[in-house]
Amino acid sequence: MAKITLAKGLNAGLRAAMEKDPKVVIMGEDVGKLGGVFRITDGLQKDFGEDRVIDTPLAESGILGTAVGLAMRGYRPVCEIQFDGFVYPAYDQIVSQVAKIHFRSQGKVKMPMVIRIPFGGGIGAVEHHSESPEAQFAHTPGLKVVACSNPVDGYWMIQQAIACDDPVVFLEPKRQYHADKAELDESATPDPLFASRVVREGSDLTLLAYGPMVKTCMQSAEAAAGEGKSIEVIDLRTLSPLDMDPVFASVRKTGRAVVAHEAHVNLGMGSEIAARIAEECFFSLEAPVLRVGGFDTPYPPSRIEEEFLPDLDRVLDAVDRSLAF
Amino acid sequence: MTESNTDFGPDLGEVFGPSHADGGPELVQLLTPEGERVEHPDFSFDLDDEAIKGFYRDMVLTRRIDTEATALQRHGELGIWAQLLGQEAAQIGSGRALAPQDFVFPTYREHGVAWCRDVDPLRLLGLFRGVDQGGWDPNDGNFGLYTIVIGAQTLHAVGYAMGMQRDGVVGTGDPERDAAVVAYFGDGASSQGDVNESFIFAASYNAPVVFFCQNNQWAISEPIERQSRIPLYQRALGFGFPGVRVDGNDVLACYAVTKAALQRAHEGSGPTFVEAYTYRMGAHTTTDDPTRYRLSEDLEHWKLKDPIARVHAYLTRNGLVDEAFFAEVEEEAERLGEHLRAGCKALPEPDPLSIFDHVYVDQTPELAAQKEGFAAYLASFEGHKEGAR
Numbered sequence: 001m002a003k004i005t006l007a008k009g010l011n012a013g014l015r016a017a018m019e020k021d022p023k024v025v026i027m028g029e030d031v032g033k034l035g036g037v038f039r040i041t042d043g044l045q046k047d048f049g050e051d052r053v054i055d056t057p058l059a060e061s062g063i064l065g066t067a068v069g070l071a072m073r074g075y076r077p078v079c080e081i082q083f084d085g086f087v088y089p090a091y092d093q094i095v096s097q098v099a100k101i102h103f104r105s106q107g108k109v110k111m112p113m114v115i116r117i118p119f120g121g122g123i124g125a126v127e128h129h130s131e132s133p134e135a136q137f138a139h140t141p142g143l144k145v146v147a148c149s150n151p152v153d154g155y156w157m158i159q160q161a162i163a164c165d166d167p168v169v170f171l172e173p174k175r176q177y178h179a180d181k182a183e184l185d186e187s188a189t190p191d192p193l194f195a196s197r198v199v200r201e202g203s204d205l206t207l208l209a210y211g212p213m214v215k216t217c218m219q220s221a222e223a224a225a226g227e228g229k230s231i232e233v234i235d236l237r238t239l240s241p242l243d244m245d246p247v248f249a250s251v252r253k254t255g256r257a258v259v260a261h262e263a264h265v266n267l268g269m270g271s272e273i274a275a276r277i278a279e280e281c282f283f284s285l286e287a288p289v290l291r292v293g294g295f296d297t298p299y300p301p302s303r304i305e306e307e308f309l310p311d312l313d314r315v316l317d318a319v320d321r322s323l324a325f
Numbered sequence: 326m327t328e329s330n331t332d333f334g335p336d337l338g339e340v341f342g343p344s345h346a347d348g349g350p351e352l353v354q355l356l357t358p359e360g361e362r363v364e365h366p367d368f369s370f371d372l373d374d375e376a377i378k379g380f381y382r383d384m385v386l387t388r389r390i391d392t393e394a395t396a397l398q399r400h401g402e403l404g405i406w407a408q409l410l411g412q413e414a415a416q417i418g419s420g421r422a423l424a425p426q427d428f429v430f431p432t433y434r435e436h437g438v439a440w441c442r443d444v445d446p447l448r449l450l451g452l453f454r455g456v457d458q459g460g461w462d463p464n465d466g467n468f469g470l471y472t473i474v475i476g477a478q479t480l481h482a483v484g485y486a487m488g489m490q491r492d493g494v495v496g497t498g499d500p501e502r503d504a505a506v507v508a509y510f511g512d513g514a515s516s517q518g519d520v521n522e523s524f525i526f527a528a529s530y531n532a533p534v535v536f537f538c539q540n541n542q543w544a545i546s547e548p549i550e551r552q553s554r555i556p557l558y559q560r561a562l563g564f565g566f567p568g569v570r571v572d573g574n575d576v577l578a579c580y581a582v583t584k585a586a587l588q589r590a591h592e593g594s595g596p597t598f599v600e601a602y603t604y605r606m607g608a609h610t611t612t613d614d615p616t617r618y619r620l621s622e623d624l625e626h627w628k629l630k631d632p633i634a635r636v637h638a639y640l641t642r643n644g645l646v647d648e649a650f651f652a653e654v655e656e657e658a659e660r661l662g663e664h665l666r667a668g669c670k671a672l673p674e675p676d677p678l679s680i681f682d683h684v685y686v687d688q689t690p691e692l693a694a695q696k697e698g699f700a701a702y703l704a705s706f707e708g709h710k711e712g713a714r
């Protein structure tokens with residue numbers, strides 16, 4: 001079995017999806033010859049041609065708007081947004097068109113497209129290259145939103161998202177692209193796309209994360225174990241719909257929950273998750289659900305991004321506060 | 326179209342003619358790559374040789390800023406750098422055409438224009454080093470902050486120009502007073518909705534704007550053909566204002582054409598599109614690898630048109646300078662390099678608590694509390710858990 005990075009996993013997943021379904025087309029800025037600025041589409045234009053791997057003019061609204069037309073014509077566009085902060089020129093097409101066409105047509109027109117967004121910080125980039133816009137899409141009815149956290153999920157989830165008949169905003173933790181490797185077994189049966197997953201078992205507290213924060217939370221759980229605390233970690237994987245049953249089961253067991261994400265805390269995913277836990281697990285809770293995330297400020301210059309981003313210490317601080325409650 | 330517009334606008338026969346790798350016959354050139362002055366029916370360079378020496382100095386120093394910053398990135402002092410190599414003439418020519426009261430909206434690559442606006446090049450490094458997101462006051466030298474979201478600034482430029490109209494500083498006939506805006510953007514940016522909307526607004530209100538597009542042939546890995554099937558300057562016609570293509574590697578022509586376009590704007594005759602036909606000789610940024618998508622022959626071809634070399638040739642061929650002049654400029658470049666190398670490392674590190682400042686004019690109680698909480702949190706590490714943060 002080969003060990004691969006997240007970038008390779010996504011690349012192999014895209015390739016598999018394109019081989020399986022001739023209607024799958026990739027579109028975006030620099031996705032062709034260059035293979036994308038992160039090389040996620042590396043080699044695909046060479047092998048599938050310019051009709052299926054489309055270098056678009058530099059216009060995000062144009063990419064998403066024409067993807068709508070392609071989808072209506074029976075294609076399955078996979079749109080790459082180069083960086084999180086550049087999705088906004090396409091925001092109108094995504095929230096007003098992509099998200100609503102199935103509803104408006106009373107089910108007669110489907111929008112089977114994937115909007116891939118490299119998201120999150122920690123790469124020392126200039127402004128607009130490190131943002132976490134997931135809540136803005138999860139808040140929009142008609143869109144499904146998922147976030148992968150590791151190479152194997154990258155491989156399977158991108159294929160499942162492409163096969164999905166609803167539009168899927170697909171978030172990729174860019175700082176993980178070329179980081180940790182994992183073994184990929186292409187003959188395995190993947191978990192369903194819209195399912196969260198317990199990635200570490202524990203009994204004292206439940207840590208909830210997705211995308212880049214899964215790794216941070218796993219490290220936090222490991223560090224806490226050294227201090228005799230048993231932390232359960234759940235990789236949420238799907239943000240809309242949320243898959244809360246495994247979360248409720250975990251919180252009923254541990255009595256405590258901390259949600260971590262890079263996005264701003266105010267009205268971030270953690271707010272919705274905390275509310276749902278409070279509604280469903282009120283009598284099991286030993287402490288209020290705590291949220292750890294980016295501050296409610298614009299993303300700062302990269303030299304202080306490590307202070308802005310929730311790290312191991314900030315997660316452990318919340319863990320301690322919850323346990324001490 | 327008014328009388329003065331026709332000086333700029335191509336006739337329709339030319340519009341759909343073949344495009345030329347060298348910029349075509351429509352290219353306004355006043356100094357050949359060999360360093361020879363040539364005449365153009367519509368544009369002339371009205372400054373003296375002293376000014377040309379000044380342009381030479383500007384371009385050499387601008388290139389030094391660029392090579393120094395590139396080296397600083399390689400040494401890990403900058404996170405990234407957007408190189409302007411090859412675009413010095415477009416930026417110095419247009420930048421030197423500005424009147425003090427004009428305002429500039431740049432992209433992230435306008436280091437030469439920043440130089441003309443007296444922005445300390447050290448300030449440019451802050452964004453790329455990651456210590457700030459723009460270290461200068463836009464109102465100081467009438468030079469806006471770098472804009473990374475492609476095309477967004479072109480609309481800001483038009484709005485600013487609309488403000489000038491309302492302030493009565495357009496068409497007064499007083500050269501010290503009449504003001505205009507220059508919006509810089511790239512060939513790739515010309516595809517953005519914002520840019521096309523800015524053309525519409527500018528045309529609709531006859532706003533005093535010069536749209537200065539540096540067509541450096543590439544938008545990261547995508548060639549100009551992906552963005553446009555006709556020469557870019559010809560687009561202006563469809564929006565209802567004149568467009569002109571200038572040799573972007575010819576500092577005299579860039580100066581003359583921008584000056585004329587600014588004059589139109591100052592007079593109240595409305596917007597002009599200037600396409601500076603040039604070439605991005607470096608990578609898109611220091612993280613880019615152009616060998617993946619373009620031929621090195623192209624670069625060799627453009628090296629022959631180097632914007633600095635042709636001014637050097639002009640100055641020497643005509644005996645306008647001696648060796649001491651070049652030595653002086655070189656010395657100045659050395660000092661500038663030293664200023665950047667030493668200054669870059671000395672740029673103050675941002676205080677983590679500054680994250681909370683300037684989000685709002687009136688700080689909110691919520692954010693003030695977040696700042697206080699974070700300060701207490703940071704203080705809790707002091708003394709123990711050394712190195713954890």
Ligand SMILES: Cc1ncc(C[n+]2csc(CCOP(=O)(O)OP(=O)(O)O)c2C)c(N)n1
Pocket residue numbers: 029058060082086089432434473474475510511512513514515541543544545605609
């Ligand atoms: C809205 C938006 N989309 C994508 C990007 C990523 N990006 C940065 S520079 C660039 C190419 C710009 O090309 P061009 O306008 O020709 O300017 P140049 O870089 O050549 O100066 C792209 C796609 C961005 N910064 N903003």
Ligand SMILES: [Mg+2]
Pocket residue numbers: 511512513539540541542543544545
């Ligand atoms: Mg360009």
